[in-house]
Amino acid sequence: MTSIKKDPVLVVLQLSGGNDALNTVVPYGDPLYADNRPSVRVPEEQVLPINDYIGLNPNMGPMKKLYDAGKVAIIQGVGYPNPNRSHFRSMDIWHTCEPDKVGTEGWLGRAIKEIDPNAENVLTGVNFGRGLPRALAMPGVPVASVGNLASYGVLTGIEDDDQRVEALDVFSRIYSPALGRGGVVDYLSQTGMDALKGADILSAAPEMYSSSVEYGSDTVGQYMRNIAQTHLAGFGTRVLYTTAPYNSFDTHAGELAAHAKLWSETSQAIGDFYDDLKEHDANDNVTLLVFTEFGRRVHDNGSGTDHGSGGMAFVIGDAVKGGLYGEYPSLAADKLLEGDLHFNNDFRSIYATLLEKWLGLDAKPLINGSFEQFDFI
Amino acid sequence: MARNDVALMAHLMRRAGFGAAYGELERRAAAGYEATVEDLLHPERHPTLETDILERRFTDWKEMNALEVNQAYWTYRMINTQRPLEEKIALFWHGIFCTGNSKCEHGRQIQLQIDLFREKGLGSFRDLLLGLSADPAMVFYLDNCMSHRDAINENWGRELLELFSMGVGMDGEANYSEDDVKECARAFTGWTITNAIPRYPYGRYEAGFVYNQADHDDADKTFLGETGRWNGEDVIDLIVKQPATARFVSRHLYNFFVADEPQVPAWQNTPPRDLAAIQALEAEYYRSGYDIGAMLRLLFNADFFKDARFAKVKSPAEAVIGTMRVVRDFTTPKPGLHNLAMNIRYMGQDLMNPPTVEGWHTGGEWIDSGTLVERINFAADQVGNLELPGVRDIVERVSTASDANDSSVSAVSASEVVDRCLDLLGGYELAEITREQLVEHVSRGGELTPGAADFSQRVGQTLQLIVSTQEYQFA
């Protein structure tokens, strides 16, 4: 076992709403792109070219820089058989790796259970955002969901500091498991103490942190900063998760402006995050996965694009062999799947690669099957 | 009013509804316990909410398109209904007859299913099952629309038996065979729905139930040992008379209204916590002709119910709504309802979008370190808000606590404050050691004098600590 600091850490950024793959990794060299996107098209001259066929959205400058440095793997044509165009259901499938039946356990919840089977560290997995994504759900796995790191904790509504300290003191005595009252109450007591302990530790992270990097004030920027703070604090956290605000990538209308803003913020947050870790020499054991639940329709609707399939994912970090993985799905009408890009890579191949080659876990039981692995790590 | 009568009424209202503010508890206790049970069992005696004004303020409630809009709507209903048991029985059936938005993606269609539970949930279990079998959201959710005469889909047939009526087994024995599942599915072939109008460009349209005789398998079937050309309705008639169904419904009622039982899948091999109570409910099931209201009348008036105070962990809906009914916020339409409703989701109960058809795991399984923090912080924020009318009312009542009426004693004692707060929140009882901690904490702040500058705030803090206790997480 290497030192805690150098254990591999996986960070996941979920782009909720269904990011438009075509306007993210833009096939500007394909005339079918312009044909299908009469109204919602990134102008060819603005694309940040990767080769003479595809390029990144012009608002992804910081990510292009990381790409050029060889630290970004772009996984093209990601999906799964019989794609589902419901946000809820498709996200569930990504979270649980159960495309055919409804599952309740998340792939990362299972991974955390493997990493820390006895839940010795209440912070092995941490989520930033209210409510636990199903990806992290697993019975017996405590995962803190942090809405706001600066004010996370129990009884945060008590504004006066002294009063809150007193109240927490009473709380810890009431919840002391030593009282031994039996049954569900004991379970509640233990859970309350876990929560208090986790909050105590986490609340120290911002105090311990200093950095020259200034993140954006948007939600993703702030949560990526929180992730950096938590990682840098050295709590032994191995899986960190956050989500772009509620379905923000769901660009049915006004897509060009909305998508530009989203990627400008997201790309900046990712670039800042990398710079921040690098500044603290804490970048080499972190890998970031950026994913979305589906791609969008190939043809625009005059103002935006509607739910489709066949998306893109990014894996970013020092351990990553940058480049393009998989094929860019054809835009030819006869190659589309019900009007969408036809996926050629199963998302579980990405998971398998990250679990096996990065976290060193046996992926098969965590993602319900064997899937071919990529070489990006 | 005897203190215990009010506390018992608080218990009844928490279980048969979502709790009530102290004034209502006193009024109901004065009217009498049995009379209140009758009142609850007759929601039609009280007016519905005024839909016109609600749809005027919440313009999106007419369309009721998205899951979150439905959740806000149901949250508002639960807080403000004058028919608490109507909403509670709907929540009860929703937890059993699960239908999820993640598959249906049509908020309004699921809300119509909840309406079915409101309308038929206190009546005949047979009628309810029949209504459920023809409910478009359910027909779609469990794929009965994909079940055809020549190619059955067993999903509905199986869950009807396993999750909705009989359960896998009881007393260690299986209740039905795999063949029964197939025969059940065959009987329901042809029970389908209309092809939908696409949601673009103007939004969704209600689906309709259709019985397609041409796609119905009309041949003989042998179901639960009886042979005939059974159709869906016949199958339901056969199901409802099974002892397994009487047991299953009784255990569900007991688990939801009386005391936490093990999770449902364990019922085949785990005997009921209180067999005598279950048997009394089973007898009433048959006596009344499968009438859920009659079973609840027996249940609420039984000693096994009255003695089961705080024997259940609150569900997130109960935790949120129960607190809101005491602090009395959102009694009229206003912005912020969505964020309020989301707390139920954050605590682990995404209403109308259960994790699977098996619904939510209940009891202690509601609680983990994340959801416990959500519960405590939510309730503490509410009861600590001295602007809210229900909190002001509690402060006022504490300030006129009995020993303060004696003009020679101007202060209220710390233990009096704690006890009054416990009563006013709904007859809560703390472990003695916890109560002592609270009393000590309150007394450390010095004398509590009604009218003094810090009086309201210190009562508010006492309330905050009470709702942070383990005990407050129980109903």
Place this chain on the structure above:
Amino acid sequence: MTTQVLGITLQPSHTIGRAEFSGPGFRNPVAMARGADDLIYVVSRSYEYRPDGKRVTICTIGEDYVGEFARGVTTAGEGEASSADGSLIWPTAIALDREGNVYVADEWLNRISIFTGEGAYLSKWGTPGSGNGEISNPSGLAFDQDDNLYLVDSENHRVQRFTWDGKYLSQFGRKGNGDGEFNMPWGIAIDRHGDIFIADWRNDRIQKFAPDGRFLMKFGTSGAGEGELDRPTGVAVDKDGYIYVADWGNDRLQVFSARGEYVTQTTGDGAISKWGKDKLDANSEMWQERDIAQGLERERQFWGPVAVAVDDDDNVFVVESARSRIQIYRRQLPTFFGGRL
């Protein structure tokens, strides 16, 4: 002597809109106003958790998208509407003054926000309360010929008249169900004579007043029959005095003569809009789904017809809150004007 009501007919013209939180389309629209040339301004109220959908859309009668403004988003919290200047929380009504400036009422903020015709924010006014000039849940706006603004002060059960910049001038009405009394009134219209029509929402009737607030007449009683009303929300008057009522609870539009006699009604003739066609083309399997859909005729029907407007070009607009669209009719008089057969 029996009076013969001169009939008009409503000829379905076309439908505009589709359900969207931004761009071409509306989301739970509640009000509209005609602008210069062929412009219309449409107020969308959206859902609480999608404040980005709260906005005023500018488009043409021919369904060309021009722009949008007054979007109610804040970065303060996810899904929280903003009360910053120029944004909306519970918008209810819209009116244009003589110069083409746009006035939008917000019944939560008790605020009138003023924008240029292009959507640039100018100013605001509004003080909550029940005193003279104070407002509670404003829900209808209309300018008279002198560019004074009549405001339906819904929770104060009255109508108040202001200058454009919010100086109180006069008022009429109080709570009740007698002549000249109101119960949560909603929509308003002013005819070419300056007479005022109010949708007296919870009294299920329309009342007409002289410019000085004198009660003139009323029509409508609770019900679903011809000429009966169920929570009428919007009212409009055409150049010939015909009165159009958005009969919200009955999901229909009714037309009355200038004397308040029932003339005709429609329950909707919705068709696929231009933007709607774009949407279906981008999701082409939905065209096939429509071919096998059952009950497609329901698409024609109004759902939540909340506001009605008429213009001098014989266009009648019906705004449907629950279908996020506007159905447009052509008003046709049966009068024979000469010419060849």
